[in-house]
Every structure is written in structure tokens, then in C-alpha cells.
Amino acid sequence: MNYLSTEQIREIGLEYVFNNVRLFTSMARARIKKLDFFGSQNQDLLQREYDNIEKISDYIINNKGFYPKIAGILGKIKDISGSIKNLENSKVLDMVELHEIKLFCYYSNELINFFELWKIDIDEIELKGLIKEYSLLDPENLRLPTFMIYDSYSQDLRKIRSQKRDIEQLMYKESNSLEYENMLKIRRELVNQEESNEAKIRKKLSEELYSSITNLSNNLQKITYIDILLGKAKFAIENKCNKPRLLDSNDEIEIIDMHNPYFGEILSLKGKEYVSISLSLKVGSTVITGANMGGKSLTLKTLCLNIALSQLGFYCFAKNMKVPLLDFIFMISDDMQSVNRGLSSFGAEIKGLHKAIEAANSYKGLIIIDELARGTNPKEGRSIVNATLKYLNDKPSYSIISTHYDGVDLKGIKQYRVIGLKNVDFEEVRLKYQGYKVYPSELLQELMDYRLELSESSEVPKDALNICNFLGLNEELFNLIEQYYKEEK
């Protein structure tokens, strides 16, 4: 169970990932958006999922023909779940359904041969042979990708059709309209007989297929899995994603050089690059402090994306990632949807916080809160931040809260600080841009160091003042702000 809203799935770039995983069946396209976390009890399964991606990736990388061939087979497979449901309800299938099942059997068998040929040994993709079912629908062993109610199903049918053909031949040549009308009547009778015969055969075929429901559903499910697994592997290769390492439940989450392809794409349109971030999280509370524009929100979203991907059985956008199994992720951010629902942004935040805490009391997960209590006055806001950090610090979940308030109570709490403008030599910048009335706004982003460093100081660096300066705030006002800064010191 994850608790990310549709909006958040889009914002963090998870939707981007889903949309860019290449899939070949309609079943997989529907399934990928419904994938769920493996959950803290299923370490073996998640590990196997990573291992399966690794195996398939190796095949794709080392054998040129592998990917196009399997993609070619998958692309021909249609969703037969409707027909399976009809079989379960003992309904008689129509010709289109029988045709689709026939093709499904054919391509199932092709996949089995393919896996045997390549000696692929993955339990999760083991398909059941559908030889018997295929033969049932190809009684004349024609091996064509088409289907009809074959003459060989019934002697009666063969006879009726032959009579029907004869009369049609006569009708074609007949010019006397009275005679023609008579023939038309005879033909109509034959058509009725043909139809009722065909219906009988369809009924019989449907009954015979009834015993294959389990195998058909099994294969449908496995083929969906294969398609997604192949998609995950191909995506990992193309995006240079890495296999996460699974941790025991209480170890520190560690992520080295994580990035986000969604933000990367948006930034690259502006000619910029996403800066990789590294961090680790202990069980309990971690806080990220730093001035505005320090990239805290992007960092938290990127963290959210990568942890979510790991829990959904994807490789991650990080050089190195160690993570335990989680039951949920909660992200509380400036969520416009809740605000639209009539709550103030603070109200939405508190409601979200309440839900997150409820989850944290029963399960193990990750709670991400971006700028907690950003809308309140700093005094109250600081108290809310401190209390929340302290409360969550004692819970078995991983919590990370970003804030731009100073004076955070850091007792027992790990703090990251955005490096920001700390190492910038402003004198040098001033010299370089002498003559500029206002600094170019991109300069700020260039100078900003978005990376995180561990810190034990509860004071926030005064980057806000520098930012005001950079953005060319009215000089008089700027001087006044500077004066206040000095007075407070």
C-alpha cells in the first residue's frame, strides 16, 4: 500500500517513469499503474524481482536478437480476460473470442519455445503449454493465424455448407427473378441450418475450453508480468538505473548520487542539469534545513521517487542505494488538490500529517514532509516542526522533514543542510559582474550548491539576504533589511 496521490505520482516523476516504460500488451499498460509495494513481509519476493530484472537485462545486453524477438511475440498478444470471464460463466464464446483464444494459445506456446531456446530460468514467467487448446481450435492443423468454424468439426456442417455453395453458384447464374426468389428461400433455410450447427460447435468448443480456464488465466497473468519485467529491464538499461540493495528492517537508508529523469528532462529544456544528491536516513527523524530556492522540494521529491520505485520492484536512479522494505510512503507537500477541495494549505497539511501518523503507528514506512507549517508564523511553525520531529523520532518509520525555520531542536535528530551559497565568494562575483545593475537571475541557480551536508548547528545560514541582493531587490528596502539583521544579532 502506498499513499501517494495521483497528483504526487505525477509531481515526483513516477508517472513519467510509468509512461516511459515500453510495454507491448494492453494488460501490462493497465497493470503498471496499479502496481503496489511488495510490503515489509515480502523481502524474498522483492529481492527476486530485482534479480529477475538483472537476468533479463543481461539477456538484452548480451544478445542482440533477444529483445526484438520477445517484443514481437508480446505485441501480438491480446487481452483475453473478457473471454475467460465468459468461459467461467459457462457462456458460449463467439467466433471472435475463439479466434483471440486461438492466437493467445499460439503465442503462449511461441513464448515457451522462446524461453527454452534462450534457456531462461525464471519461475515467475513459467507458462503452461496450451498445445491441446491450440489443436482444438486448429483441427485441420493449418497453423494459420485465422479462425473459422471448420468443416472438420462436423459432417453435418460440411454437408450443409456444400449445399449452400451449390445453390449460391446457381443463384449467381440465374436471371429469372422468380427462380431466384425460390433459390433465395432455399438458401435462407440452409443459412439457418448452418448457423445452428455452428452454434452447437461453438458451445462444444466452449465447454472443452472450460477445463483450461486455470491455464489460460495463469498464462495471461504471467504474460502481463513478463511484459512489465521486460519493460523494467529495458528502462533500467536505457536510463542507467541501478539495482537497489535490500537492507534489514532497521538499517539506515543510504542513497548515493540520486537523480530524477523527470526533473532532468524539464531542466535540460532550460539548458540546465539536475545535480545528483546523496543522503542517508535513520529510523526516526531527519531534518533538512536551508534557505528558500535551495532545491529542498526537488530533493524530497527525488527521494520519494526513488524509494517508491525500489518498493515497486524497479531499479533506481542512483549510483548506489540501500533500502529496506516499506509498507507505505507518505508525502506531505504543497498539495494543490487538497487546497482545491476547500481546505487551506495549512489545514490540508495537518490532515495529511494526521493520516501519516496513523500509518506510522501500525506500519513501517517513509514519511516525507516538505516545509512543515510553512504557512504559519515562525514561532508557532517552529514549535510544530520540533514537536513533529520529536514525535516521529520514536516511531519505527523513516521520517524526513524540510524546514527553513532556524532554531530546530536537534536532540537525537539528524540534520542535513543545503550547502547553498555558503561557499560562494561574493567579492569575486561582484568583481566579475561589475557594471551590472542587477545580477542575471540564472547566476543564482549557478552559484547555488544544491547538495546536502550534515550539520549539528541549529542556526540557518542567512542565504535569504544574499538572494534578495541577487534578485535586485529595491536598494532602500535591502539596506533596511540588512539593518534589521544587524540589530537582531
Added chain:
Amino acid sequence: MSVNKEATQAMLNLIRSCGSIAIIGMDKNVGKTTVLNHIISKTEDSKILGLTSIGRDGESQDRVTKTYKPQIYVRKNTIIGTSRQCLEQSDITKEILETTDMNTPMGKIIIIRALSDGFVEIAGPSVTEQMKIIVKKLKKWGADLILVDGAISRMTQCSPSIVDEAILCTGASLSKNMIEVTKKTSHVVKMLTLSKFKDVNVLDYIRKNEDKRALFFYENKILNLDCKTALELSEKIQDYIDDDLKAISIKGVLSENLCKKIVSIKNTKKTIDLIIEDGTKSFISEEIFEQLSRNNVQLYVKDEIAMNLLCYNPYSYDGYLFDNNEFKMLLGKEIPLKIINVLEGA
């Protein structure tokens, strides 16, 4: 009669030489199905026919209330693109060749082969892009000549990008007034047979800039206008019209609004050529068309529709009948196509 013979011969030639023909009815009950059946019966046995239709053309009503509605009778081996529900209404012995992912209100489009002669119900896709795909699929499964049963209301799907030739069907059911029918038909023929723009360089430029909504060719420069809606185009077009403008190329529908706008802005004495994709994109009335030419706006197309044959039905199922000779003469005077009576021809 020799004239009729000539027309019949023209139809036979079409059947022999074309890869695909759209049969477009000006209205319901103008004898489109009769023409279709006629072509089917005149096609050599060695040729495999492909058959589909544009949507369903509201014919189900006729099916329920009346018995005269002629059904399409196909020969063995015909390849058919129709909707799933129509399969049940067709009494041929069928082989399912392919199921597509195209959905219609009557179910997915299925490609089948007729393994016997018989009556079929046809309801193909109503989206142009899908029609292109279906025509390709029919070819892939072996059809030598493809017939698309079309309707005037969805004419864009008979554009040259889909079929080689179009046959128009008209008839008494359009109006009780013979002159009215002739006028209406004549206008549609005029639009569908607009001539191709002659300047190859301009056409080349249009083809290379197919994504642009409108292109403006001046004495010394070319400008393009990109906009989403027809309304936006009508609003913005005035900034582009001046005395140096030689030609305008419009992608998509040519609306009356846009024509009126052009006429109101332009210098009446200067000639402007207006190029549209093909005749099916013109949605303007006779009055507006005349207004254009009075104001020296000449209408051309990028791709010509091949249309040589007009089929007519002098009988209306509302119970009246035009005088065959008079009707034919009237049509012949106004319309420069070979003209054939569907009932005589069949």
C-alpha cells in the same frame, strides 16, 4: 443508348483500373447500395474485393421499418472490414482474419473473409486515420479492389489519401424538386472536383510544411500561421492579407466564416488563390463559393480527387419518381461527369 453504354463502360474501366473506390451518397436512399452491388456483380471473378464502410450512415432505421432497403450481397473470398455486431447480421460463412483495437459503437472492427456468397452488414471505422489502416489491412489480406461505402456527411474519409477514385450517388430522395437536386449535386461535384493548384513549387512547400494551419505566399516571402481552432484562424487572418499576397494554403476545413473574412478584407481587384488539402475539406455553400469567385478568390486543391462518374436514382422511396430522361438531361447539362442511372445500370 450510347450515352448509357459509355457510362457503363466508364464504370467497368474504373473497376478494372482502380485499387480502391469510395462510393459516396448525397443522401440516404440514393441507391448507393445498388451501385455497390452493381460493382460487385461486374467485378471479374479472379479479382478479390475488399469491402468496408465509413461508420454506419444511419441505415439501421431503414432496416427496422422497411423492407426495400437493399442488402449488400458479396461473393465468396471477399475481404470485409466491419464491426463485431455486424458479423452476427451477416449470413456468409466467415473466417476471422484479424481483430483490430478500433472501437466503434457497434464493437471492435474485425477483418473477415467470406467463405461463401451472401448478405453482409457493414459498419467500418468513422475516423479517417482508422479508415487508412483498414484499407491497408484489406490490401494486406489480399483484396485487389477495395470499395468504401461512404456518406456525404463524413466525406473527408473519401479523400485521395485513402482511395483512388470516388463515385457520387444522387437521386430523387434529396428533394421533390428536380432542379433543387441538380443544383445541390452540382455544387458538391464542383467542390469535389476542384482543380489542383498548378505551381509545383508552392505545392512542394505546402507538403513540407504540413503541420502548419495556414501558409501565406507573397510576392517575395512566405509566412505561416499556427493556431489551434478555426475561430482563431478567422480572427488572425486579417494581419496576413495585403496587396502582395498571392496565395493562401489552409490545412483542414475551409469554413464559410473564413471565406467571408477573406472577402471582406482583401482588395477586390487583386486575385488570391486559396488552396485547400482536397475537395472534401470545403464546407462552403454555393452562395459563398460564388462570392469568392466574384471577389477574385480562386479555390484550388493540393490533392485532386478522381471523380468521373455520377450515379443517380430517379425514384424516391417517399413515393415519387422523376422523369428519367428529363432528370438525366438536367444533370448532364450542369455536371461534367459521366452519368448513369443506378437502376438501369444494375
